[in-house]
Amino acid sequence: MTTHPLADIATWAQRQGPRGIPSVCSAHPFVLEAAMRATLPSALPLLIEATCNQVNQEGGYTGMTPQDFRDLVDGIAERVGFPQDRLILGGDHLGPNPWKALPSEQAMQNACVMIAAYVRAGFTKLHLDCSMGCAGEPVALDDQQTADRAARLAAAAEAALPGAPAPPPVYIIGTEVPIPGGAMEEPGKLAVTTADAALATVEIHRKAFVAAGLDSALRRVIGLVVQPGVEFGNHNVIDYDPNAARALSAVLPELPGMVFEAHSTDYQTPGALAALVRDGFAILKVGPGLTFALREALYGLDQIATELFPNERPISLRATMERVLLDHPEFWQDYYKGTADQQRLLRHFSLSDRIRYAWPMSQAETSVSLLLDLLGEKPIPDSLVSQYLGRLTPQLRAGTVGPNAKVMLLTSIENALEPYIAATQ
Structure with a gap:
C-alpha cells in the first residue's frame, strides 16, 4: 500500500x-x-x-x-x-x-x-x-x-x-x-x-x-x-x-x-x-480569492471587448451576470444587506465573492464563451490592458505574458495563487 x-x-x-x-x-x-x-x-x-x-x-x-x-x-x-x-x-x-x-x-x-x-x-x-x-x-x-x-x-x-x-x-x-x-x-x-x-x-x-x-x-x-x-x-x-x-x-x-x-x-x-x-x-x-481574481479579469476583458467591438454583442458579461444573480437571489440575499444600490455593488464586487455560485449557470457560461470567442487570439493593445487589467502590465512589458484574452485570464488567477505557493516552499 x-x-x-x-x-x-x-x-x-x-x-x-x-x-x-x-x-x-x-x-x-x-x-x-x-x-x-x-x-x-x-x-x-x-x-x-x-x-x-x-x-x-x-x-x-x-x-x-x-x-x-x-x-x-x-x-x-x-x-x-x-x-x-x-x-x-x-x-x-x-x-x-x-x-x-x-x-x-x-x-x-x-x-x-x-x-x-x-x-x-x-x-x-x-x-x-x-x-x-x-x-x-x-x-x-x-x-x-x-x-x-x-x-x-x-x-x-x-x-x-x-x-x-x-x-x-x-x-x-x-x-x-x-x-x-x-x-x-x-x-x-x-x-x-x-x-x-x-x-x-x-x-x-x-x-x-x-x-x-x-x-x-x-x-x-x-x-x-x-x-x-x-x-x-x-x-x-x-x-x-x-x-x-x-x-x-x-x-x-x-x-x-x-x-x-x-x-x-x-x-x-x-x-x-x-x-x-x-x-x-x-x-x-x-477559494473566493481565486474566483475574485477570475471575476476581476473577466470584467476587465468585458470592458476591453466593449471598447474594441462595441456593436458585436447584444449584452455585456457584466449585464448578463446581473440578470443571473437577480434570477438566483439564493446565492447572495442572506449575505448582502443594505440598500438596493449597496446590494448591487456587493453582488459583483464583494470580497466574499458569492458571484462564484453563478458561474456554472448556463447563461453565465454562454456569455463567458462569447466574450472569449470574440476576443479570440487577437492581440489586445497595451493601453487597454493598462486601463482594464493594469496588474498585468509589468508582465506584459516583460514578455512573460502575451496580450491574449485566455492567457491573461489564466495569468490573473495564477498571480492570486502565487503568494500561497511561495509561502509554502
Missing part, C-alpha cells in the same frame, strides 16, 4: 523542500487550470478540494457528484500536462451541512453516503465537520457530539476504501470557521483558538475514534482546523497577527504528527501567508 503524500506533513518544516501546501477550494475549470499551471514549476503537489455543498451525491450547487468532479480535474490535468501523481483531491466540511434541515439521523445517513462517494472517487484528504446542528438541535453542537459524528463519518469512509494500491485517506478534524460558503456578517476582531481548546478538540476526537475501533484512521489524522485570527468579509480583511496566535502555535509540539489547517486565508498578504506557514499553519485554504 502506498503512503499518502501528506502523511508526514508535520515533518516538512524540519527538512528540505516544501514547508506546507496551498489548498485550492474551487470547482471552476479556469481556476483549476490556472492552479495546475502555477503549481507545475514548483516542488509542490496540487491539493484541490471540493466542499459538501458544492459537490455531493445529489450534485451540490455545481451539479457535480464526487466522480464528476474527479473526471473534471483529470480531464483538465490531461489537457494541461499536469502529472496525475502530483494531484491530491480533498473533501472540505464533509458532514451533514447540506441536509441540516432534516432530523440528525437522516442527515448523518446522507453524510455517510456522501463521504463514501468521495472515497470511491479517489478523494484522499477528508475534512470531517459535524459541528452544525440539524433539525431541532442547537445551531452548533458540543465537542462530544461533533467528535462522535466525525468518527461515524470516518467509519463510513474507511468502509468504502478501494484497497491497495491507493493510499488510505488522511483526515482533518475540527472547525473554527464560518459555515461553508463564508461568513454571514462582516467580521470584526476575531478570537484566536486557545491552546486548551485545540488540545481538547484533539483529545475528544481521539477518544471517539478509539471507541469506534478506528485506531488506523486515528493515526492518519494529520491536521486540526483552528482559527489563527484571519478572515474576510464583503469589504474588509483581517490580517494575520503572529503575536495573537503565539500561544496556539506553541502547543503544536504537543500534537505529534499534526499541523494546523487555516481556512479563509484569502486576500492575506504574502508576508502574512509566510508567517502562517512558519507558525505551523501548514495547510492554507484559498
Whole structure:
C-alpha cells in the first residue's frame, strides 16, 4: 500500500523542500487550470478540494457528484500536462451541512453516503465537520457530539476504501470557521483558538475514534482546523497577527504528527501567508480569492471587448451576470444587506465573492464563451490592458505574458495563487 503524500506533513518544516501546501477550494475549470499551471514549476503537489455543498451525491450547487468532479480535474490535468501523481483531491466540511434541515439521523445517513462517494472517487484528504446542528438541535453542537459524528463519518469512509494500491485517506478534524460558503456578517476582531481548546478538540476526537475501533484512521489524522485570527468579509480583511496566535502555535509540539489547517486565508498578504506557514499553519485554504481574481479579469476583458467591438454583442458579461444573480437571489440575499444600490455593488464586487455560485449557470457560461470567442487570439493593445487589467502590465512589458484574452485570464488567477505557493516552499 502506498503512503499518502501528506502523511508526514508535520515533518516538512524540519527538512528540505516544501514547508506546507496551498489548498485550492474551487470547482471552476479556469481556476483549476490556472492552479495546475502555477503549481507545475514548483516542488509542490496540487491539493484541490471540493466542499459538501458544492459537490455531493445529489450534485451540490455545481451539479457535480464526487466522480464528476474527479473526471473534471483529470480531464483538465490531461489537457494541461499536469502529472496525475502530483494531484491530491480533498473533501472540505464533509458532514451533514447540506441536509441540516432534516432530523440528525437522516442527515448523518446522507453524510455517510456522501463521504463514501468521495472515497470511491479517489478523494484522499477528508475534512470531517459535524459541528452544525440539524433539525431541532442547537445551531452548533458540543465537542462530544461533533467528535462522535466525525468518527461515524470516518467509519463510513474507511468502509468504502478501494484497497491497495491507493493510499488510505488522511483526515482533518475540527472547525473554527464560518459555515461553508463564508461568513454571514462582516467580521470584526476575531478570537484566536486557545491552546486548551485545540488540545481538547484533539483529545475528544481521539477518544471517539478509539471507541469506534478506528485506531488506523486515528493515526492518519494529520491536521486540526483552528482559527489563527484571519478572515474576510464583503469589504474588509483581517490580517494575520503572529503575536495573537503565539500561544496556539506553541502547543503544536504537543500534537505529534499534526499541523494546523487555516481556512479563509484569502486576500492575506504574502508576508502574512509566510508567517502562517512558519507558525505551523501548514495547510492554507484559498477559494473566493481565486474566483475574485477570475471575476476581476473577466470584467476587465468585458470592458476591453466593449471598447474594441462595441456593436458585436447584444449584452455585456457584466449585464448578463446581473440578470443571473437577480434570477438566483439564493446565492447572495442572506449575505448582502443594505440598500438596493449597496446590494448591487456587493453582488459583483464583494470580497466574499458569492458571484462564484453563478458561474456554472448556463447563461453565465454562454456569455463567458462569447466574450472569449470574440476576443479570440487577437492581440489586445497595451493601453487597454493598462486601463482594464493594469496588474498585468509589468508582465506584459516583460514578455512573460502575451496580450491574449485566455492567457491573461489564466495569468490573473495564477498571480492570486502565487503568494500561497511561495509561502509554502
